[in-house]
Amino acid sequence: MKRLLIRLDDITPDMDWGKFARIRAMFERYGVRPILGVVPDNRDKALSVDRAKEDFWPYVRALQADGWTIAQHGYQHRYATKRSGLLKLNKASEFAGLPYEAQYEKIKKGRDILQRQGFDVTMFMAPGHTYDRNTLKALRGLGFLYVTDGYADIPYYWKGLLFIPCRSARPKLSSGVDTLCIHCNELEESDYRELEDFLEAHADSLIGLSELLQQSWYARRTLRLCLQEEKNLLLRRIRARAAKSGRLQRYLQETYDADAARKRRKRLLGLPKLLLPKGGGK
Ligand SMILES: [Zn+2]
The missing domain is CATH 3.20.20.370 (Glycoside hydrolase/deacetylase)
Structure with a gap:
């Protein structure tokens, strides 16, 4: 809902x-x-x-x-x-x-x-x-x-x-x-x-x-809700940084998939390329 x-x-x-x-x-x-x-x-x-x-x-x-x-x-x-x-x-x-x-x-x-x-x-x-x-x-x-x-x-x-x-x-x-x-x-x-x-x-x-x-x-605010809130706040910070970083935006676009499980896999596999300094990854 x-x-x-x-x-x-x-x-x-x-x-x-x-x-x-x-x-x-x-x-x-x-x-x-x-x-x-x-x-x-x-x-x-x-x-x-x-x-x-x-x-x-x-x-x-x-x-x-x-x-x-x-x-x-x-x-x-x-x-x-x-x-x-x-x-x-x-x-x-x-x-x-x-x-x-x-x-x-x-x-x-x-x-x-x-x-x-x-x-x-x-x-x-x-x-x-x-x-x-x-x-x-x-x-x-x-x-x-x-x-x-x-x-x-x-x-x-x-x-x-x-x-x-x-x-x-x-x-x-x-x-x-x-x-x-x-x-x-x-x-x-x-x-x-x-x-x-x-x-x-x-x-x-x-x-x-x-x-x-x-x-x-x-x-009540359970531990599960606390963790969910922290996760949502972290995603917001990443999105705010992505808006400023061309490299992060490219990563998010390249690893996007309508299927949630596939998207998770693509994002995980794409992480080394995102995190390594430019030209450092082969
Ligand atoms: Zn106000």
Whole structure:
């Protein structure tokens, strides 16, 4: 079973509303109800594109009434440390590396703003996907239930929270459950086309948070899930390096096979050629 959620990061009163309106219309055409990552008190100038929307909060409340999920995306979206947190995807964090009390205070301030605006948020979305054990302890203490992050193939319970995997930045169906992470402000013409083609073909595999929670029961983070998560993170690092290395890309192309067992064999046999210095292998 392959199921995909969609999350929109960096929702602020002064985001790029033209781009947002276009993607919202697309989601409505295909019946997609995404997760909206709202920054409670944005202080990150990089996210400021348009004039601040005056009816921002009523607008977000209307989206929630339409079935969209509202998540808390950090507090001010200002990176305070260069820590990469538990997932090690980015070397910048609003939370990871700070003492527990400081993290608790920030998350609480953000949550209080959202609560005053009528949102009873239970899902957390850390800026940069960076959080550490203290972040999770603070989230639990503040009554959060869900984290839209993790790199296993299925959601799992850990530290009293349900982690819903978020492994994709481009539309694709991965095994198990995945979340496509979209930054509205950065969407280009080709991104809309790619997303529309994907929705046209796979709208049936899209799922909203409430539907996902109703459909399945999820287990604790077992050793098997830990290893799967490590494997997925390693593959991601290899793919990121492949994108920069022509040699690695050639290896991946030359050893590709639609049959998984054959591909594994080809990749293993091709390894010496990949690892030996250029011209060293005969
Ligand atoms: Zn963000």
